Amino acid sequence: MPDKEIEQLIYQERINHKENLNLIASENYPSKEVLRACGSVFSTKYAEGYPGKRYYEGCETADEVENLAISRAKELFGCDHVNVQPHSGTQANMAVYLAVLKSSDSVLSMRLDQGGHLSHGSKVNFSGKIYDFNFYGVDRETEVIDYDEVERQAESLKPKLIVCGTSAYSRIIDFDRFSKIAKSVGALLLSDIAHISGLIAGKMHPSPIPFSDFVTTTTHKTLRGPRGAMIMCSEKFTQDIDKAVFPGIQGGPFLNMIAGRAIAFKEAKGINFQEYARNVVNNAKVLSEVITSNGFRVVSGGTDNHQFTVDVSTQEATGSEVAAILKQIGIIVNKNGIPYDNLPPKITSGIRIGTPALTSRGMLADEMQLIGDIISEAIHSRDDNKKLDNLKSRVKDITQEFGFPGYD
Numbered sequence: 409m410p411d412k413e414i415e416q417l418i419y420q421e422r423i424n425h426k427e428n429l430n431l432i433a434s435e436n437y438p439s440k441e442v443l444r445a446c447g448s449v450f451s452t453k454y455a456e457g458y459p460g461k462r463y464y465e466g467c468e469t470a471d472e473v474e475n476l477a478i479s480r481a482k483e484l485f486g487c488d489h490v491n492v493q494p495h496s497g498t499q500a501n502m503a504v505y506l507a508v509l510k511s512s513d514s515v516l517s518m519r520l521d522q523g524g525h526l527s528h529g530s531k532v533n534f535s536g537k538i539y540d541f542n543f544y545g546v547d548r549e550t551e552v553i554d555y556d557e558v559e560r561q562a563e564s565l566k567p568k569l570i571v572c573g574t575s576a577y578s579r580i581i582d583f584d585r586f587s588k589i590a591k592s593v594g595a596l597l598l599s600d601i602a603h604i605s606g607l608i609a610g611k612m613h614p615s616p617i618p619f620s621d622f623v624t625t626t627t628h629k630t631l632r633g634p635r636g637a638m639i640m641c642s643e644k645f646t647q648d649i650d651k652a653v654f655p656g657i658q659g660g661p662f663l664n665m666i667a668g669r670a671i672a673f674k675e676a677k678g679i680n681f682q683e684y685a686r687n688v689v690n691n692a693k694v695l696s697e698v699i700t701s702n703g704f705r706v707v708s709g710g711t712d713n714h715q716f717t718v719d720v721s722t723q724e725a726t727g728s729e730v731a732a733i734l735k736q737i738g739i740i741v742n743k744n745g746i747p748y749d750n751l752p753p754k755i756t757s758g759i760r761i762g763t764p765a766l767t768s769r770g771m772l773a774d775e776m777q778l779i780g781d782i783i784s785e786a787i788h789s790r791d792d793n794k795k796l797d798n799l800k801s802r803v804k805d806i807t808q809e810f811g812f813p814g815y816d
Contacts, residue, residue: 422812422815425437425812426807426811426812426815426816427738427804427807428738428739428740428803428807429738429739429740429766429779429803429806429807430740430765430766431739431740431741431761431762431763431765431766431779432740432741432742432762432765433576433603433629433714433715433742433760433761433762433764434575434603434628434629434762435628435629435762435764435765436606436628436629436630436631436632436764436765436768437632437765437768437769437812437813437814438628438632438633438634438668438672438813438814439632439671439672439675439813439814440813440814440815441671441675442632442633442634442668442671442672442675442814443634443668443814445634445664445667445668445670445671446634446664446665446667446668447664448664448667450470450473450663450664450666450667451662451663451664453467453470453663453664454660455467455470455471455474455660455661455663456654456659456660457654458474458650458654459471459472459474459475459478470663473663473666473667473670474492474493474661474663474666476670477492477666477667477669477670477673478490478492480670480673480674480677481638481640481669481673483673483677484609484673484676484677485605485608485609485615485617485623485640486615486617487617487623487640487641488640488641488642488643488646489640489641489642489643489645489646489649490638490639490640491503491638491639491641491649491650491653492636492638492661492666492669493638493653493654493658493661493666494624494636494637494638494639494653494658495636495637495658495662495665496626496635496636496637497525497527497600497602497624497625497626497637498526498527498533499637499653499657499658500624500625500626500637500638500639501527501528501535501571501598501600501624502527502534502535502657503639503649503652503653503656503657504569504598504622504624504639504649504652505535505538505539505569506652506656506657507645507648507649507651507652507656508568508569508596508645508648509539509568509569510568511538511539511540512540513539513540513567513568513569514539514540514541514542514565514566514567514568515529515539515540515541515542515567515568515569515570515571516541516542516543516544516558516561516562516565516567516569516570516571516595517529517541517542517543517544517570517571517572518543518544518545518553518571518572518573518574518577519543519544519545521745521747521749521753522545522546522747522748523546523574523575523576523577523747524543524573524574524575525573525574525575525600525602527600528541528571528573528600529541529542529543529571542561542565542567544557544558544561545557545747546577546708546747548747548748550708551707551708551709551747552579552708553577553579553581553582555582555585555586555589558570558585558586558589559589559592562589562590562592562593562595563592563593565593566593566594566595567593567595568595568596569595569596569597569598570586570589570590570595570596570597570598571598571599571600572586572597572598572599572600572616573598573599573600573601573602573603573624574600574603575602575603576715576717576744576745576760578692578696578706578707578708578710578711578712578713578715578716578717579708579711579712579713580613580614580712580713581599581604581613581614581616583599583614583615583616583618583619583620584614584619586599586619587619587620596621596622597619597620597621597622598620598621598622598623598624599616599619599620599622599623599624600623600624600625601616601623601624601625602624602625602626602629602637603629603630603713603714603715604630604713604714605625605626605627605629605630605631606629606630606631606632606676606681606685606688606714606764607630607685607688607689607713607714609631609676609677609681609685610630610676610681610682610684610685610686610688611682611685612682612685612686612688612689612713613712613713617640621641621642621645622639622640622641622645622649623639623640623641624637624638624639624640625637625638625640627669627672629764630685630688630714630764631672631676632672632675632676632681632684632764632768633668633669633671633672633673633676634665634668634669634672635665636662636665636666636668636669638669639653684767684768687767687772688714688763688764688767689711689712689713689714690772690773691763691766691767691771691772691773691776692711692713692714692715692716692761692762692763693710693711694773694776694777694780695716695761695763695776695779695780696710696711696716696761697710697780698776698777698779698780698781698784699718699761699780699783699784702780702781702784702785702788703722703723703784703788704718704719704720704722704723704784704787705718705719705722706718706719707719707746707747707758714762714763714764715760715761715762715763716760716761717744717746717758717759717760717761718758718759718761719746719757719758720757720758720759720787721746721751721757721758723787723788725787725790726743726751726755726756726757727743727744727745727751727755727756727757727758727759728743728754728755728756729790730743730759730787730790731743731759733786733787733790733796734759734783734786734787736796736800737782737786737796737799737800737803738800738803738804738807739779739782739783739786739803741759741760741761742759742760743755743756743758743759743760744756744758744759744760745757745758746758761783763776766779768813769810769811769812769813770810770811771806771810775806778802778806779806782799782802782803785799786799
């Protein structure tokens with residue numbers, strides 16, 4: 409018997425995405441093929457272990473699915489070994505830590521309040537509770553990673569592991585420089601590319617594979633796959649990583665999601681995906697330039713990837729206030745701190761904007777021009793309900809021209 413309540417909520421969420429402009433940097437829309445795999449019979453399959461070494465009988469087809477995902481990921485990113493079982497990016501990072509760290513070991517990573525991630529040592533996260541994390545950040549003037557500071561801290565701390573990777577950073581990451589710093593102090597290097605893996609696959613960002621001992625990534629975001637993650641590593645760490653994932657931190661993998669990832673990896677290998685990645689970056693550049701031209705300050709002065717952060721404090725506004733105003737007119741963003749922010753995380757001085765989802769809907773530079781103007785006008789006119797109603801109508805006009813990938 410159909411569950412009408414859940415059916416209605418699923419329908420409402422589809423309408424939310426279709427009738428709003430989703431500018432959440434970490435969200436995207438996978439293809440129908442990916443979604444079909446995620447909802448397939450594999451959603452009920454339990455397959456503890458690894459291909460050829462399961463703890464249950466009847467896993468031959470599951471083995472084929474996982475092996476296909478592994479081989480496609482290897483081909484896509486050019487890595488030695490891939491584990492496609494982690495349920496999330498945080499669990500992928502957790503597995504790396506478990507594989508190579510003791511609780512007394514020091515780690516050097518990027519500050520959360522300057523663009524890092526919770527799982528890179530935040531005190532409220534398991535990583536900061538268990539391991540001795542220390543932090544580098546961005547230059548106060550340029551708002552880009554201060555590699556000289558990274559080097560100084562590495563020389564002083566002699567960390568066991570250096571983590572490079574971000575969740576709110578709009579510039580190219582110099583993996584080569586990180587690698588040289590790590591090697592100079594005998595540290596291992598983990599590159600967390602959760603936000604930019606799709607751009608790397610699409611040849612729009614340098615790859616960390618030649619420079620890193622470990623690379624973790626989610627498989628949604630710019631990669632356009634289902635929720636989940638994977639770990640790539642050099643051959644010598646294969647057993648350590650696999651044991652850390654299972655039985656170290658997880659039980660059975662989600663085979664339906666692994667099937668979806670396999671499809672996403674194949675899609676990302678195609679020439680159309682390279683065009684998609686180019687459009688994601690170009691859309692972000694255009695959108696940031698429009699907003700800047702309308703009198704706003706973009707952190708670091710612009711973007712090289714799929715996202716950027718707008719400092720709204722120059723308009724005597726807060727990130728939480730602006731995010732709520734934009735939601736009111738049908739534009740979805742998240743409040744986000746800016747480097748050296750004086751406001752707490754629940755308020756913030758900025759908003760983070762990303763273009764993967766709207767690019768998946770087929771929107772390009774012309775739409776970014778319109779959206780940038782609408783965002784700017786909404787912030788300037790946030791106390792004028794009549795103007796906000798007009799802007800909401802303009803948003804609706806844009807959304808009606810574009811479908812909802814995976815469903816339409």
